Amino acid sequence: MFNFKEFFKGIKAGLPVCAGYFSVSFGFGSMAVAQGLSILHSILISATNLTSAGQFAGLTVIVSGATVLELILTQLIINSRYSLMSVALGQKFGQKVGFWKRIICAFFNTDELFAIGMSRKEPLSPTFFVGAGVISWVGWTSGTALGAIAGSALPLDIRASLSVMLYGMFIAIVVPEVKKGKAMLVNMLLALIFSCLFAWVPGLNQISSGLVIVICTVAAAAICAILFPVKQEVA
Amino acid sequence: MNIYLLIAIMALTTYLIRAIPLTLLKKPIKSQFINSFLHYVPVACLTAMTFPAILYATDNIISGVLGLLVGILIACFNNNLVLVAISSCLTVFLSEQVIGLLIG
Known part of the structure; x- marks a missing residue:
């Protein structure tokens, strides 16, 4: 019913x-x-x-x-x-x-x-x-x-x-997260730096935008997962 | 490639990411690396999507910069999605009108 x-x-x-x-x-x-x-x-x-x-x-x-x-x-x-x-x-x-x-x-x-x-x-x-x-x-x-x-x-x-x-x-989602702590700030900065590299460095800026998002996301998140592992929790 | 097929592939991929863990994985993910990685994905992804793309989304790079700054400023005090989005949007619109007047 x-x-x-x-x-x-x-x-x-x-x-x-x-x-x-x-x-x-x-x-x-x-x-x-x-x-x-x-x-x-x-x-x-x-x-x-x-x-x-x-x-x-x-x-x-x-x-x-x-x-x-x-x-x-x-x-x-x-x-x-x-x-x-x-x-x-x-x-x-x-x-x-x-x-x-x-x-x-x-x-x-x-x-x-x-x-x-x-x-x-x-x-x-x-x-x-x-x-x-x-x-x-x-x-x-x-x-x-x-x-x-x-x-x-x-x-x-x-x-x-x-x-x-x-x-x-996106800004409204990212800013409050970044304010929570250093790890998230580093994560954001890494993604920002990678993203700028792929946009402005000759050669790198030939890579298609979808792939760039994937590369920046994986690189920043993986580096932070190693540097600042999160304690086990449910979500 | 057929647009309907592309949309279907996109929808199916998104759906399976949600459906497979909900139906098959009854236990929590144990790997600390995977959990940490997934914890960092949203912010990394949204940052990479926003910058520097926002600078080129508008007619003039200055209005893009202003829209970004106003968005960050408002978001520091109030994280209401709609408020931040509309403030950014209005800033871009108004600054483009001003720039248009100045350039003539």
Whole structure:
């Protein structure tokens, strides 16, 4: 039997995420059409992927005409954090939650929804999680649709400033993390230095952008994992 | 390559990263290196994606720099995603208008 009450509790918990996703994906939609994707394709990417950084990197890889292997590699590295989050989420669900419910919940395991799921004081039910997920998906997909439509209609200068929206969101995620401690600061600086090298050093700047993100991420995170190992914890 | 196929591959890769550990891995990951590595991935990845790309996302490199600085400044005091994103965005828009007037 479907527990509507639990589902609506999930929707309620997901509303702030929905609003946040809407504005960010508006930026994604307008950026995607600016880079030559059709409105339909932009919406399709958001509806099937539901991930911010992965989609933006994927967009870059697709429009640059890179190989499928590069597309997969980029997604694997950028979204690798979800695997860790999925393990933690699986434990929060507990043994009773079966295979079919898990493969539905997996689709909605984003950074923000994971945070909502893990912070729930009552036992976390898949119904609650999917409720929060569905409303967030609506925000993400409709924001993309509106952004894509507006992006193809708005004047060029407004479109250019909208593309910064996404970077603004990344800044908002990175800055509070970096403030937490030295290790994260070093991690950020390493990624920054590598990224600049690949952008400005002749020869290195010939490497395609998707691959550059992968190399910078792996290098910075691996160096920090060796220098500053994190004590064992659940997520 | 067909765009629908590319989107499908992208979606499937992202989905499997989420689904495989949720369905198959019932025990926590033990390796301290892998746990630490995954702990550092988001910040490293977002940093590499943002800089220096933000400088070239706008019509003028100066507006890109201003957008970045305002974003960092606001994020130091308030980590609301939407607020930071919109402030960056507005800064870029306004500074490009000013630069446009100055250059003529």
